[in-house]
Amino acid sequence: MKKSLALSLLLTAALAQPGFAQAPKWPEITQQAKPWTRWWWQGSAVNEQDLTRLLTQYQQAGLGGVEITTIYGQQGAEPQFINFLSPRWVDMLEHTLKESGRLGLGVDMAQASGWPFGGPWVSSADACKYATYQTYAMQGGEQLQQAVTFVQKPIVRTVGQPIDLKQLKEPVASNPDLQLHAFDQVRFEKPLPLQALMAYSEKGEMLDLTSKVDAAGKLNWTAPPGRWKLYALFEGWHGKQVERAGPGGEGDVVDHFSKTATQHYLQHFDEAFKGRSLKGLRAFFNDSYEVDDAQGEANWTPLMFSEFQKRRGYDLRQHLPALFGQASADENQRVLTDYRETISELLLENYTQTWGAWAKTHGALIRNQAHGSPANILDLYAATDIPETEGEDLLRIKFASSAAHVTGKKLASSETATWENDHFLSSLGDVKKALDRMLLGGINHTFYHGTNYSPQSAPWPGWLFYAAVHFNPNNTFWPDFGQLNRYVAHCQSFLQAGKPANDVLVYLPIYDAYQKPGKVLLQHFDGIEHGFKGMTVGTTGEELLKRGYGFDFISDKQLLQVTAAGKTLQTGGGATYQTILVPDARTLPLPTLAQLLKLASSGATIVFQNGLPTDVPGWGNLAARRAAFKKQLAQLKFTAGAKGSKKAVLGKGAVLVGANVDQLLAQAGVKRETMVDSGLQFERRRSAKGLTYFVANWSPKPVHAWVPLQTAAKSVALYNPMTEQLGMAAVRTSAKGQPEVYVQLAPGESCLLETSTAAVIAPAYAYQKPAGPAQPLTGRWDVKFGVGGPELPAPTQVESLSSWTTWQGDAVKKFAGTATYTLAFARPQGAADGWLLDLGRVAETARVHLNGQPLATLIGPTYQVFIPKAQLQATNTLTVAVSNGMANRIADMDRRHESYKNAYNINMSSKLAENRGPNGLFTAEKWTPRESGLLGPVTLTPTTTGQQVQ
Known part of the structure; x- marks a missing residue:
């Protein structure tokens, strides 16, 4: 006791001395550090009792x-x-807010029933629009005999029951049985309003004839001498309907480019919330743009001509041939670029910023999925309080996190595990990998997709819908779900602290993308594949990931807020970087080029991959802008560098140009994290102590290795967020003078490293080292089936482990639930510090108890837990409660045609073609029973612990 007290006093005194950092400890798990879930209210058929019951279950998980x-x-x-x-x-919303507050849960709300923004209160004037055109050829002295009219072709697309358009009336929301039909797009056959009629002569003359067209479409004009081509532009109703809408939410999608339309849309919420309390509502949410996953695209707004004139400095009506790709190639590209830039600005200002300002009047934030928008999505994300992404591609994920990093936002969120596999096939181990992918992409606030509200009266499996991973209490993995959530909370508690610690700002060459012609007017940007496909920025981004460079994307608008302090670059959000990389941009706006060179003059190193830009984008005031652009470039006087690169000293800094990005970044002083060469991936944050690394092993082999870190560190704290083991890692200095930390990671495992420039006196991390061969645990397992169905198989005993679906009887083949395996074994012989229990293969999760005491909840992909020697008795009882997935029970229901797919709209779609029935929808009736239970082999390996590493 005296020795322990003395040691404690010594440690306290040491920590109080300058130069010593505090001992490692887990950060507090806050409400925002925990994962959240998208909570689907199907038909809003909710009640107070079930809302409270479910919220309690979510909080407990x-x-x-x-x-x-x-x-x-x-x-x-x-x-x-x-x-x-x-x-x-709104009563139900208020009840949810009150109960969530009592339970310590946060609440966000999607600001549409489904997506995109729209509903029955959206008028035809405020609904999304498109532009279409007709041309007419005329000779001097002729009058146009055709009426200048355009009749919109009818369209009716339903997800549900088809219907003849003749049976519908306008507006669509006024029709009956909206849930039954689930309208996706409706256009009525009717004449479209003329926006402009322009005449262009072969000599370059232009005339605005719009006012000369009467109500019947008659053009009262005689063509002057020469040949003329007339362009008539009409405004159409795109007809996109809100997808997946619930009752009362069906209707037209709003015109995202119109501030008036956005304001009218939001006023409806003001009216609904009048006199109500929204206390506890954190944020309003938009679930992606997705206006154009229909026939045609929404590419117009009534004020387009005036907005274009104001923003681009010339009259778009004078360049309609170029807008539609009928002028010279150069003019086509430039006018198209200006059109797309204008759309981008309208979407940013008239929708995103207008919506964000409105939310503040209700004391709320906005959470926004900007991907898929016809705009610079970095700027849309930057205008969002919590940018949100989805998907599986790291570069796509990094668009949202980059905007958060660059603009100083604490949170970047994600829609996670929407389609990890087909329905009922995703394990918690699969979901963990999806979550790790988000964390590696800089996301620190994950949302599961999703959890269906399901009343207590609904039979198993409860209410379900189209997305494939069902995060609800009816899922057999629910008893072990809390282990995954605690893991995520530990990771996010670190990654929500401090600031990003990336070195490279990668300029997004949006103007090169804007000028690419396509089948439609707009480009829709969704990661690299949509909008930047085939461009160098994609291959460069992949190379940076592969080589271990920390980077964020940056837009032109964000770049103008960057300042240089010596060689360090600081963004408007306070994040610091070492260099800016411009990946093969052919066109740059004049302000962007001027800013890059200004930063170089102030001391920064700017890297241009493959070459300098050669021109400015756009049409307006082209000659003057080009002259100024060339004048800027003329400042650069290059000298030859290594391997074909070249360097220009500019003021206190430099500009580098070359093809080899690795070499150029090295010249700029950027060091890569070489841990990627060992199969590890990472994300970094910067704190007052040093750097925090999230490290994941996605290789198929365990990594037991010294890992170099590109930071100054006297000590490194090591945290295992799954097992909650922590301590001071083994650290050494390499021959190159950089710190190396010893890491042990099984395949699929991850850890957190917290570096410090000060010494830390604290308990060491206990590494595990085999002290002998693995010893199989043999004997008779007693197996008892507990919670699950459709019926509980009889208890049994097995000597050899195998899938319970291979055992005798029909009940085991269709059972979904939990079986408890119990085995008695003698204490192993040997002088090891403990024993590593390895369950071998498990389908799919396991809760492990030894002698009545919990050891661990294991969710995969590896199923191992260390047992200290002191916990072993002469005779021991090992209990392993294994839960399988829902698949076998679902397959049985499908074979018996037992109803559980009872939703309107999508009911239910399948990711994989082999799981689609004759009606094209999901079915599991052809599935053979999936492996279930404890598959083994189960072994014990004598293990020493400590800091004796290889």
Whole structure:
């Protein structure tokens, strides 16, 4: 006791001395550090009792909050449907906010029933629009005999039951059975309003004839001498309907480019919330743009001509041939670029910023999925309080996190695990990999996609819908779900602290993308594949990831806020970087080029891959801008460098040009993290102590190695967020003078490294080292089936482990739930510090107890837990509760045609073609039973612990 007290006093005194950092400890797990979930209210058929019951279950499972999204309803629940934003609906929202506050849960709310923004209150004037055109050829002295009119072709597309357009009336939302039909797009056959009629002569003359067209489309004009071509531009109704809408939310999608339309849309929420309390509502949410996943595209707004003139400095009507690709190639590109830039600005200002300002009037933030938008999505994300991404591609993920990093936002969120596999096939181990992917992409606030509200009265599996991973209490993995949530919370508690620690700002060459012609007017930007496909920025981004460079994308608008302090670059959000990389941009706006060279003059190193830009984009004031552009470039006087590169000293800094990015970044003083060469991936944050690394082993082999870190560090704290083991890592200095930390990671495992420039006196991390061969655990396992169904198989005993679906009887083949395996074994012989219990293969999760005491909850992909020697008795009882997936029970239901797919709208789609029935929808009836249970082999390996590493 005296020795322990003395040691404690010594440690306290040491920590109080200058130069010593505090001992490692887990950060507090806050509401925002926990994962949240998208909470689907199907048909808004909710009630107070089930809302409270479910929120309690979510809180007990370790979720931090919910995002309410109303979507299509369940067949048979029609009497319980509640219209979106009706007084009763707002009652349910207020109840949810009150109960969530009591339970410590956060709440966000999707600001549409489904997506994109739209609903029955969106008028035809405020609905999304498109532009179409007709041309007419005329000779001098002729009058146009054709009427200048355009009749919109009818379209009706439904996800649900088809219907003849003749049976519909305008507006679409006024028709009956909207849930039954689930309209995706509707255009009525009717004449479209003329926006402009322009005449262009072969000599370059232009005439605006719009005012000379009467109400019947008659053009009262005689062509002057020469040949003339007339362009008539018409405004059409795109007809896009809100996808997945619930009752009361069906209707036209709003015109995102119109500030008036956005304001009118939001006023409807003001009216619904009048006199109500939104206390506890953190944010309003938009689930992606997705206006154009229909026939045609929304590419017009009524004020386009005036907005274009104001922003681009010339009259678009004078360049309609170029807009539609009928002028010279150069003019076509430049006018198209200006058109796309204008659309981008309108979407940013008239929708995103207008929406964000409105949310502040309700004391709320906005969370926004900007991907898929016809705009510079970096700027849309930057205008968002919490940028949100989705998907599996790291570069796509980094668009949202980059904007958060560059502009100083604490949180970047993600829609996670939407389609990891087909329905009922994703394990918690699969979901962990999806979550790790987001963390590696800089995301620190994950949302599961998603959790269906399901009343207690609904039979198993409860209410389900189109997305493939069902995060609800009916899922057999729910008892072990909390382990995954605690893991995520530990990771995000680190990654929400401090600031980003990336070295390279990668300029996004949006203007090169804007000028690329396509089948439609707009480009829709969604990661690299959509909008930047075939451009160097994609291959360069992949190379930077592969080589271990920390980087963020940056837009022109964000770049103008960057300042240089010596060689260090600081963004408007306070993040610091070492260099800016311009990946093979052929066109740059004059302000962007001037800013890059200004930063170089102030001391920064600017890197141009493959060459300097050669021109400015756009048409307006072209000659003057080109002259100024050339004058800027003339400052650069290059000398030859290594391997074909060249360097120009400019003021206190330099400009580098070359093809080899690795070499150029090295010249700029940027060092890569070489841990990637060992199969590790990382994300970094910067704190007052040093750097925090999230490190994941995605290789198929374990990594037991010294890992170099590109930072100054006297000590490194090591945290395992799954097992909660922590301590001071083994650290050494390499021959190159850089710190190296010893890391042990099984395949699929991850850890957190917290570096410090000060010494830390604290307990060491206990590494594990085999002290002998693995010893199989043999004997008779008692197996008892517990929670699950459709019926509980009889208890049994097995000597050899195998999938329970291979055992005798039909019940085991269709069972989904939990079976408890119990084995008695003698204490192993040997002088090891403990024993590593390896369960071998498990399908799919395992809760392990030894002698009645919990050891661990294991979710994969490896199933190992260390047992200290002191916990072993002469005779021991090992209990392993294994839960399989839902698949076998679902397959049995499909084979018996037992109803569980009861939703309107999509009911249910399948990711994989082999899982589609004759109707094209999901079915599991052809599945053979999937492996289930404890598969082994189960072994014990004598293990020493400490800092004796290889």
